[in-house]
Amino acid sequence: MPTPMRLFLSTAIVAVGAIPAAAQNAAVTFGTNWVAQAEHGGFYQSVADGTYAACGLDVTIVPGGPQVNNRALLLAGQMDFHMGGSTLDTIAAVQEGVPVVAVMASFQKDPQVIITHPGKAASFADLTKLDKILISDGGVLTFWAWMQKAYGFKPEQREVYTFSAAPLIANETWGMQGYLTSEPYFVEKEAGFKPDVFLIADAGYTAYSTTVEVMAETIANRPEVVKCFVEGSIKGWANFLYNDNAAAIELIKKDNPEMTDEAIAYSIEAMKTNGIVDSGDTLTMGIGAMTDAKVQDFYAKMVDAGVVPAGLDLSAAYTTQFVNQGVGNDLRPAE
Structure with missing residues (x-):
């Protein structure tokens, strides 16, 4: 499960060319935003199968968690790369003036969903008829505000979500x-019924998610390292989804012994079936794709919903220079 929205910004971006020798044998750390899970699989894949090593990086993955603040380590210069949350991080970063750049979007769709008992809603719009919807405090300030503006959900429908499914199961x-x-x-495991699931992204919430973020200074001084990490991660995601991922799964379970093969398999299938990682622009541009048009579209929606102010210049908070080049497209299975 991802942590709430993070506050970041970037400064100048430099052009990226071929990987020079300076990238070779570079030891870097990548901090995730939660405990190890299938949603981090592409990064574990590139550690496990040597993809990072092949372009000169010795990558250590540092899992996040409820008591871990890898973001602070990135800002303090003690970590090289960090797993961000969503496009909202990019927007909030501009407000905060923090020199962090989003260089890749692992997820083309935010995996946030609304879950119901079977047959209680026929569409996303139909969810407005529910008596209550459990929404966290973080959700109120982000996707819930958009849901109210775009679909007419009522403030009084919101019930505080404390990350327990018990109230849903009982009502x-x-x-x-x-x-x-x-x-x-986990709802199906606990309640014994298969819930209906409505993906907010498919209803128009167009945020990128599970970004890769790096200090602007790193891009300026070590662009070859950033290029290697981004392209290695792209290939890792393609291989994790479509090829032999057994070694990556073992690394995930090593970092998180509570994770089961069944839960991992469920997550992978959900990501593939719903196009979380690989859909839309990635089918031609490659996994990790980001476009100015999509960032601006989401920003406009958040302004309209009253989540963020108008007039922010987001151009320096992310860069598309390391993505959109079709890297990893050859790793998909032939149709």
């Missing part, structure tokens, strides 16, 4: 926020 006319790759699985 058939309630809904609950969740992560596509996690909560539906």
